[in-house]
Amino acid sequence: VQLQASGGGLVQAGGSLRLSCAASGRTLSGYSVGWFRQAPGKEREFVAAIKRSGDSTYYARSVKGRFTISRDNAKNTVYLQMNNLNSEDTAAYYCAADKTLITSSMVDGDAYDYWGQGTQVTVSS
Secondary structure, X not given: OEEEEEOOEEEEOXXXXXXXXXXXXXXXXXXXXXXXXXXXXXXXXXXXXXXXXXXXXXXXXXXXXXXXXXXXXXXXEEEEEEOOOOHHHOEEEEEEEEOOOOHHHOOXXXXXXXXXXXXXXXXXX
């Protein structure tokens, strides 16, 4: 499966953005999908994930209550709605997918087989 992340941009603190992760080549409904981010000079970190069933979602503590991950299987797309953004959310955001993840691996980027290119999110204060 090929993944295409989009929707990043420049936003003021307190603002919102919606990232999209569109799949091609395979039906995304068969994959669990995660969002990760990496800021300059920092390690990649888990942001959010959704199981392929869509009935379970997972969030990093730093984004819980502000970000929402969802999927639209008809559009073969997973979304990350980001609200109340702050400067610490500035990073390149990546989506990733895998067919066989177990719950405990949802937060582990190394467990995902497929990655999209990043989309930059910059939050100005």
